[in-house]
Amino acid sequence: EVQLVESGGGLVKPGxxxxxxxxxxxFTFSSYSMNWVRQAPGKGLEWVSSxxxxxxxxxxxxxxxxxxxxxxxxxAKNSLYLQMNSLRAEDTAVYxxxxxxxxxxxxxxxxxxxxxVTVSS
Amino acid sequence: DIQMTQSPSTxxxxxxxxxxxxxxxxQSISSWLAWYQQKPGKAPKFLIYDASNLESGVPSRFSGSGxxxxxxxxxxxxxxxxxxxxxxxxxNTYPYTFGQGTKLxxx
Numbered sequence: 211e212v213q214l215v216e217s218g219g220g221l222v223k224p225g226x227x228x229x230x231x232x233x234x235x236x237f238t239f240s241s242y243s244m245n246w247v248r249q250a251p252g253k254g255l256e257w258v259s260s261x262x263x264x265x266x267x268x269x270x271x272x273x274x275x276x277x278x279x280x281x282x283x284x285x286a287k288n289s290l291y292l293q294m295n296s297l298r299a300e301d302t303a304v305y306x307x308x309x310x311x312x313x314x315x316x317x318x319x320x321x322x323x324x325x326x327v328t329v330s331s
Numbered sequence: 332d333i334q335m336t337q338s339p340s341t342x343x344x345x346x347x348x349x350x351x352x353x354x355x356x357x358q359s360i361s362s363w364l365a366w367y368q369q370k371p372g373k374a375p376k377f378l379i380y381d382a383s384n385l386e387s388g389v390p391s392r393f394s395g396s397g398x399x400x401x402x403x404x405x406x407x408x409x410x411x412x413x414x415x416x417x418x419x420x421x422x423n424t425y426p427y428t429f430g431q432g433t434k435l436x437x438x
Contacts, residue, residue, distance in 0.1 A: 245427075254418065254429060254430070254431045254432045255367075255369075255375065255418055255420075255429040255432075256429065257420075257426055257427045257428065257429065260425065260427070270425040270426065272426050273332075273426070306374055306375075311377075311380065315363045315422045315423060316380075316422060317365030317377060317380045317420060317422055318365070318367075318375075318377065318420075319377045319380075319386065320377070321374040321375055321376075321377075322374065323373075323374055324374055
């Protein structure tokens with residue numbers, strides 16, 4: 211059974227940093243591109259970042275987080291990460307990790323349960 | 332960036348109704364479109380990929396169609412479990428973008 215479990219969320223002050231983790235199991239993690247998607251309270255889904263299966267092919271970011279967030283992965287540990295720096299109030303959201311279903315253009319077939327990040331003084 | 336626009340934003344319907352949600356892309360995305368269902372406090376659930384292909388395990392009352400810039404999600408006979416918010420997503424080009432969502436409410 212595919213499982214994605216996020217952790218690392220919490221309350222942080224504006225300008226602070228946080229590192230999210232996503233532990234993957236039930237599939238060959240190193241074969242899949244992975245993503246972070248966020249959802250502000252009461253709002254819709256916003257794609258945040260994508261990383262290819264081996265990290266070396268591609269990494270993409272939404273303009274809203276470029277230069278502040280860094281996506282990474284450790285295939286040996288079956289884990290995905292999101293380092294978030296210079297956090298702003300508008301980064302407050304539930305952050306989901308999600309697996310891309312196949313190589314090439316592909317949707318997100320499995321999602322974690324999400325971890326809440328609150329940026330507030 | 333490709334903008335995805337869903338309509339309507341809210342849809343009131345009854346059990347047994349046939350409903351359709353529309354998603355329009357600001358430029359052609361071929362058939363690189365997915366649909367997701369989300370219930371309050373839960374992660375999105377993957378329903379349809381490549382515009383018209385049903386993910387395994389998704390009930391056959393769900394269907395998708397379209398290509399280019401205009402797409403639809405149809406539920407042929409609403410069931411109580413279907414009342415939720417639905418999102419489209421394009422994966423033609425990064426940044427991958429979602430529609431703003433359509434909330435399906437009980438009439």
